[in-house]
Amino acid sequence: MELTDWELVQRSQAGDVDAFQQLVSRYHQKVFTVILGLLRDREDAMEVAQEAFFRAFRKIKGFQGGSSFYTWIYRIAVNIAIDAQRRQKRNPLDFRETMDEAFEQQQEVAKDPFSDVHDKELRTKLVSAINDLTPEHKAVIVLRTVEGLSYKDIGEILGCSEGTVMSRLHYARKKLQDKLSAFL
Amino acid sequence: MKRPARMLKKALLFSALFFLAAAYFGLDAASAQTVQVKIGAILASNQNDDFDSRLAGIEKQLKVMKYRSYKLLKEESENVQGQANVTFSLPGGRSLVVSPQESKNNQHALKVNLKEGDKPVLDTTVRLNNGGNFILGGPPHEGGVLVLSIWATAQ
Amino acid sequence: MKNCESIQESLGAWLDGELKQADAEAMRLHVDGCPACTDAQKKLLKLNVAMKAAHAPAGEIAFEPFWLGVRTRIEEKRSWTTDWAEWLRSMIAPPSLAWAVPAVIVLLLAIFSYDNFLPGRGQRNNFAAVESIDAHGRSVALLREDETKTTVIWLYQNPEGDNEATSENAKKGPTF
Numbered sequence: 001m002e003l004t005d006w007e008l009v010q011r012s013q014a015g016d017v018d019a020f021q022q023l024v025s026r027y028h029q030k031v032f033t034v035i036l037g038l039l040r041d042r043e044d045a046m047e048v049a050q051e052a053f054f055r056a057f058r059k060i061k062g063f064q065g066g067s068s069f070y071t072w073i074y075r076i077a078v079n080i081a082i083d084a085q086r087r088q089k090r091n092p093l094d095f096r097e098t099m100d101e102a103f104e105q106q107q108e109v110a111k112d113p114f115s116d117v118h119d120k121e122l123r124t125k126l127v128s129a130i131n132d133l134t135p136e137h138k139a140v141i142v143l144r145t146v147e148g149l150s151y152k153d154i155g156e157i158l159g160c161s162e163g164t165v166m167s168r169l170h171y172a173r174k175k176l177q178d179k180l181s182a183f184l
Numbered sequence: 185m186k187r188p189a190r191m192l193k194k195a196l197l198f199s200a201l202f203f204l205a206a207a208y209f210g211l212d213a214a215s216a217q218t219v220q221v222k223i224g225a226i227l228a229s230n231q232n233d234d235f236d237s238r239l240a241g242i243e244k245q246l247k248v249m250k251y252r253s254y255k256l257l258k259e260e261s262e263n264v265q266g267q268a269n270v271t272f273s274l275p276g277g278r279s280l281v282v283s284p285q286e287s288k289n290n291q292h293a294l295k296v297n298l299k300e301g302d303k304p305v306l307d308t309t310v311r312l313n314n315g316g317n318f319i320l321g322g323p324p325h326e327g328g329v330l331v332l333s334i335w336a337t338a339q
Numbered sequence: 340m341k342n343c344e345s346i347q348e349s350l351g352a353w354l355d356g357e358l359k360q361a362d363a364e365a366m367r368l369h370v371d372g373c374p375a376c377t378d379a380q381k382k383l384l385k386l387n388v389a390m391k392a393a394h395a396p397a398g399e400i401a402f403e404p405f406w407l408g409v410r411t412r413i414e415e416k417r418s419w420t421t422d423w424a425e426w427l428r429s430m431i432a433p434p435s436l437a438w439a440v441p442a443v444i445v446l447l448l449a450i451f452s453y454d455n456f457l458p459g460r461g462q463r464n465n466f467a468a469v470e471s472i473d474a475h476g477r478s479v480a481l482l483r484e485d486e487t488k489t490t491v492i493w494l495y496q497n498p499e500g501d502n503e504a505t506s507e508n509a510k511k512g513p514t515f
Contacts, residue, residue, distance in 0.1 A: 017413070021406060028405050037394050050405065054412035126393045144355065145390045151357050166352050173351055177386055197441055204448035245465075245489040293470065298494075306474050306494055312467035322494030 005069040012060045020060070024053050027070055030147065031077045037142035038081040040131070048084060052077035067156050074157040078143070082135040122183045129179040137172040140165055218339040219284040219292055222261035223272050228254050228321065229328025242333055245319060249331065257330075263339055269295075276325050277301055280332065290314045292336040298323075314338050346370070347379045354383060465489060 003011075003022070011019035031052060036045040056063075056073050063072060130138060136158070143154045151162040151169075158165070226239065228251040236256045239246060246254050262270040269283035278300050285293035291311050298306040298320065310318055314337060321331035346369055352358050353366045370376045467490035469481055478495040 017410075021410075024406055024409060025402050028402060029400060032400055032405075046400070046405070046408070050408040050412065053409045057409070057413055122389060123393050126389055130390075130393070141390065142394070145387070146394045151352070151355070162357075166349075166357070169351050169355075170348055173383065173386060176390075177382060180386070180389070183389075197445070200445055201441060201448070204445060244487045245484070248484040248487065248489055248491060249493075304475050305477070306472070306479070306492070308472040308492060309470040310467050310490070310492075311470055312490075313465065316465045316467060318467040318490040318492065320492045320494075322496070324496060 006065055009060065009063060009065070009069055012057070013063070020057055023069060023073075027073055028053070030070070031073060034074065034142060034147055035077055035081050037146040038078070038135075038138060039084060040127070044084065048080050049077060052080055055080070071153055071156045074143075074149075074153075075159065078139050078157055082139060085135045085138070122180065125180055125183065126176070129176050132179075133172055133175060137168050137175070140168045141172045141176075144169060217284070217287045218263050218265045219287065220261055220263050220335075220337045220339050221270055221282045221284065221294070222259070222335040222337070223280060223282075224259045224333040225257045225274055226254055226331040226333065227257055227275075227325060227328050228331045229326075231327055242317070245317075245333070246331065248319075249321065251328065253328075254331075261335075274332070275330060276323065278305075278323065278330070280334075282334065284336065285309065287314075287338060292338070294334070294336055296320070296334065298332075310334075312336060343373060343375050346373075346376050350376070350380055350383055354380070354387065 003019075005023065005026070008019045008023050012023065028049065032045055032049045035048045035052075036042060039045050039048065052073060055076050059076075063069075067075075130141060133141065139158060140154055143149045143157065144151075149157070151165045154165045155162045160168075224239070224242075226236075226246065228246065228249055230252045232253045234253045234255065235243065236254055238256045238259075239254055243254075257275055260272055262272075264270050264282070264284050267283060267285060269281055272280045272282070274280055278298065281297040281299070283295040285295055287293075291313055293309060293311045295309050296307070297304060300323070305323070306320070308320075312318055315335070317333050317335040319331060319333055321329055323330045346366065349358065349362070349366065350370075353363055356363075358366060370380055465488040469490065469492065472479060472481070472492065474494060480491075480493040480495065482491050482493070483489065484491065
């Protein structure tokens with residue numbers, strides 16, 4: 001019978017590394033996907049995701065189950081990613097090239113929704129516009145758009161109220177619409 | 185979209201900053217400043233070992249003079265505006281005229297004249313911190329000496 | 340009834356399914372009957388579609404190499420300086436710094452303006468400077484006592500004596 005997250009957490013707190021490994025196997029893909037949405041680079045996202053689980057392992061004894069394990073690990077990961085973004089210095093061209101690499105690795109050239117010039121330009125401008133958002137605003141957009149998380153979960157991950165999540169999303173979407181008004 | 189909580193936090197923080205800055209640098213306006221001048225007239229002697237409990241706040245200062253007993257004879261205060269002066273009558277036919285000169289950088293300059301009747305005994309100008317005091321003493325009185333504690337506080 | 344600006348602030352939440360049922364119904368009724376809000380809704384929907392498309396799927400990542408990376412970190416011994424540097428970096432990140440700076444200013448001003456709010460309480464700073472003195476021929480002593488920072492101006496009796504009669508004890512004057 002499959003153990004629940006909380007049972008695995010309790011075993012991890014007792015020092016059972018195998019139990020923690022099971023937790024990692026359940027959430028590593030989701031965490032990586034969210035961080036990739038924030039950092040736009042596979043290597044960096046991998047680095048941050050692994051670091052997040054490492055820090056979770058070190059802090060696991062302090063986790064009291066006030067939130068679910070997945071919102072807790074998301075919180076750790078997103079905070080590391082936000083810190084990394086503040087230290088990162090990249091130019092817009094790097095981001096576009098990175099996105100192209102991501103698409104190539106995806107090997108879905110035939111299904112590329114941006115096959116025509118207009119859509120490709122929109123994609124480039126959209127990526128650039130998202131990148132111009134502050135880390136906090138980018139985080140709410142990614143968590144909502146990529147992961148489809150509820151405002152409640154996003155609030156728990158980012159340590160803010162649902163009202164703040166709603167406000168940040170509204171602000172971020174408005175900013176993006178203003179920058180992409182010619183395309184939308 | 186308004187963020188009332190954040191705006192309130194900012195408003196409170198900057199109000200606190202402004203208030204403390206104003207308090208630190210002082211709201212000095214030399215001519216319009218009102219200063220409260222307070223004096224305490226004290227009998228210091230070696231006749232007994234009594235210490236007047238009303239003088240507890242300045243006990244350490246008085247004991248500098250190493251008399252054995254201290255008794256508060258009178259305490260009086262007056263608000264003085266600008267560079268006007270105030271006259272306090274003292275035991276033994278004496279009087280003390282205090283005239284605040286200027287207030288700057290959280291300090292008050294006081295011109296102090298001690299008289300016995302009409303005869304000047306001591307003229308001095310002292311600069312002290314707002315709320316602070318200095319001691320003036322020595323004239324003999326009733327088997328001991330008269331000690332004056334003089335305070336100045338901005339109002 | 341809310342105005343369009345207020346309605347459009349909640350459009351995103353409505354499309355995300357985050358409004359309460361009653362509010363969502365009121366929103367629907369308004370948008371159906373308001374061309375401006377209908378237009379805003381369409382733009383937001385286009386943006387949502389574009390954003391979903393812009394975030395290409397990450398592709399599956401193999402678990403074993405990922406776990407190896409995590410396990411390596413668990414097993415290596417980090418120096419305390421690395422942990423301290425990480426903690427310090429999180430403390431001085433810009434949002435915290437933005438509040439730390441005015442907080443430090445407020446604290447410093449509070450310390451320096453302590454005497455303004457509690458005048459005279461702080462005996463430690465009872466500084467007084469004597470700028471001029473004229474004892475009209477009498478001997479005068481000026482002293483500062485360090486512990487209480489007290490300034491004392493002491494008038495000695497005139498030995499020729501035109502003061503009132505004094506006792507033997509008073510003649511001695513204070514012994515500082």
